[in-house]
Amino acid sequence: MRLPVLLTALLLLAPGLAHAAGPDALPDRFIAAWNAHDPKAFEALYTPDAVWVPIAEERTEGREAIVSEFAKIHVGGWAQKVTITKKDVPEVHRLRPDVATIFFHMNFLMNGQVVPGVQRALILVATESNGEWKFSAGQLTKESPAN
Numbered sequence: 129m130r131l132p133v134l135l136t137a138l139l140l141l142a143p144g145l146a147h148a149a150g151p152d153a154l155p156d157r158f159i160a161a162w163n164a165h166d167p168k169a170f171e172a173l174y175t176p177d178a179v180w181v182p183i184a185e186e187r188t189e190g191r192e193a194i195v196s197e198f199a200k201i202h203v204g205g206w207a208q209k210v211t212i213t214k215k216d217v218p219e220v221h222r223l224r225p226d227v228a229t230i231f232f233h234m235n236f237l238m239n240g241q242v243v244p245g246v247q248r249a250l251i252l253v254a255t256e257s258n259g260e261w262k263f264s265a266g267q268l269t270k271e272s273p274a275n
Contacts, residue, residue, distance in 0.1 A: 151228035151254040151261045155218040158250075158263075159234070163211045167199035174263050175255060181267040210236045210243065226256040 154173070161169035174180070174191040181187050188194050201207040218232035230252040236243045253265040 149261075151222070151230055151256075152218070152220050154230060154252065154254055154261055154263065155214060155232050155250075159212055159214065162202075162207070165202045165208050167195050167202055170195050170198045172262075175257070178263055179265045180263075181265075183268070210238050212236055215247065228254045228261075230254055 157173060161173060171191060174194050176191050177189070178191055178194060179187060179189050180194045180197070182197065188197050198207075212234045215233035215235050218230055220228055220230050222228045231249065233247060233249045236246040236248070247270075249269045251267050251269065252263050254261050255264045
C-alpha cells in the first residue's frame with residue numbers, strides 16, 4: 129500500500145525537481161537549450177518580464193520577445209550551425225535567498241572545434257519564485273582580444 133502512495137508522490141513532485149537545483153543549474157540549462165536549437169527550450173529559462181542584452185546596441189524585454197529573438201537565430205540562422213560549451217566554472221553569488229548573479233565564459237563550436245574570436249561571457253541575474261530559478265536579466269558580452 130505504501131509503494132503506490134510513494135510512487136504517486138514522486139510523480140507529482142518530479143516536474144519541480146528538475147528546477148530545484150538552484151541557480152547553479154541555470155548555465156547548464158542555458159547551454160542545453162542553445163544546443164537543442166529549439167527556441168521553446170528557452171521559455172522555461174526566463175521570467176515573464178526578463179531583460180536580455182545580446183549586444184550593447186540591443187535590449188530585448190519580456191520572455192516572449194526573448195524567445196522570438198532566439199528563434200530568429202536558431203531556426204535557419206547562424207546559431208543553428210554552432211553549439212556552445214562552458215569555458216570555465218560559473219561563478220554564482222547569492223545576493224539574497226531568492227536572487228543570484230551568475231557569470232561564466234563560453235566557447236562557440238562549429239563541427240566540434242572552437243570558433244576563433246567568438247568567445248563570450250554571460251552575466252545573469254537569476255530569481256527564484258515558487259521553487260523555480262529563472263533568468264530575470266542577462267547580458268552576453270564579447271571577450272577583449274588578447275594583447
